[in-house]
């Protein structure tokens with residue numbers, strides 16, 4: 001790797017201006033659909049050894065074996081991995097430590113070029129590899145895979161470079177005879193990236209955003225996203241990421257909790273996942289706070305109970321589409337998914353039949369075999385059991401089943417898109433994150449619109465996404481103001497999912513996270529350790545001030 005004193009370029013460069021990667025359609029007969037089908041066939045027909053990557057070397061974890069299966073066809077094993085042990089975690093931290101001096105000595109442009117190349121590789125020859133891995137391993141339909149594994153990850157890599165350049169350009173002012181500079185050092189120590197199952201792009205962004213700014217990283221993907229994570233690591237290697245900059249640990253979390261979270265060199269945790277896991281990590285860090293070299297940065301984007309509020313003026317057709325797409329795309333397993341809706345009585349009478357009919361018509365099945373399906377299976381047995389329990393409440397506690405309600409785990413973890421209704425706006429269906437295809441509906445009296453808005457604002461502990469559907473401008477403005485702290489991403493006349501990097505920086509507060517807005521300058525700020533330099537051109541030579549003379 002290049003050392004700092006070997007740099008060859010002294011220039012203030014411009015980075016390429018990012019643009020959002022266009023989403024391909026996957027319509028029947030399209031070349032992308034044929035390419036994806038071929039890649040799914042290829043990746044689905046081999047059972048891979050999903051190794052760790054530590055210091056650029058691939059080897060199996062030292063712990064128990066775990067099968068990685070297709071959620072829609074759980075009898076089919078895509079790959080096998082072993083849990084990382086505490087000794088594996090220590091080896092990954094050591095590899096990150098060894099790689100750090102060379103990586104941070106590389107110029108920003110050289111580091112940025114690696115991620116820009118990764119973005120171009122993903123936009124071209126690697127596109128269907130990551131898409132196919134995401135279809136197979138996470139049960140996404142082709143378009144859901146495309147907006148995640150291809151477009152959002154490409155956008156993260158390209159926009160992060162532009163935002164990082166903007167951050168590095170942020171410089172202080174100068175008094176006469178003085179030159180002040182701000183240097184953006186990486187953190188001292190390693191960053192631990194712990195990533196969720198549901199987005200290949202989030203899994204790829206969490207280790208690479210800190211790396212772009214000169215940090216070295218230990219990355220622990222979710223076991224149920226291990227298949228696509230494996231290919232993301234290979235893609236980064238092909239893009240030229242030097243060994244040890246990102247070190248991939250396989251398996252679940254025991255080794256991480258035992259060896260990495262309490263390590264003195266832990267400089268930060270870049271987490272996305274459930275609120276409970278992030279709180280546990282925060283507690284472990286707090287308990288160990290005297291044991292670190294620095295105060296670890298804790299960045300966590302977590303759960304949600306995302307809402308759609310329909311004002312009496314809402315357009316019925318747009319409302320039905322926002323609810324169906326918002327609640328059921330990717331089986332409701334987006335942190336942004338609509339999982340509670342508030343609909344006025346007259347409008348409910350108008351849309352109920354259509355909403356039920358569209359919901360019942362949604363196609364579901366083996367998304368790797370049939371590219372036309374709307375949805376696949378939920379991620380695993382644990383998720384399936386949780387959704388089944390929520391659905392089985394229907395008919396009790398005043399919860400009415402409006403649509404769906406069927407489930408079957410014979411071949412895959414299939415849960416039909418389900419709508420539950422309750423007249424009690426404090427019911428569990430309006431407070432608990434199920435993270436699946438279950439939408440809770442509360443039908444309110446138009447005369448009680450204000451009360452409804454006040455109650456729903458804080459009935460759940462979360463604050464991630466939400467939307468107001470209204471053709472009345474004043475009502476939309478009023479809801480935006482009154483729900484100001486209820487969502488970090490707020491939508492007017494749209495579903496609450498589908499934030500695009502560079503357009504709707506994503507994240508929420510309250511129990512939904514630290515709201516550092518993934519894929520924005522705010523997130524990148526957390527991975528730098530600024531140093532202010534002051535240079536005095538002609539230093540004083542007399543210690544006395546004028547009043548002393």
Ligand SMILES: NC(=O)c1ccc[n+]([C@@H]2O[C@H](COP(=O)([O-])OP(=O)(O)OC[C@H]3O[C@@H](n4cnc5c(N)ncnc54)[C@H](O)[C@@H]3O)[C@@H](O)[C@H]2O)c1
Pocket residue numbers: 194195196197198199202220221222223251252253256257272273274275277278280281301302303304334335336433435464506507508512513
């Ligand atoms: N706010 C956001 O931007 C966002 C985005 C995606 C997902 N999410 C949230 O993620 C959740 C779903 O993802 P998930 O099921 O993968 O979450 P999860 O919390 O179960 O797992 C996330 C990661 O943490 C690891 N983990 C679990 N327990 C751990 C422990 N004790 N110590 C260390 N690591 C541990 C897992 O192995 C995985 O890698 C939902 O709550 C969803 O809302 C939030």
Ligand SMILES: N[C@@H](CCC=O)C(=O)O
Pocket residue numbers: 152198199333334335336496497498499500506
């Ligand atoms: N960009 C995605 C992020 C979802 C997270 O799970 C969305 O806004 O739906």
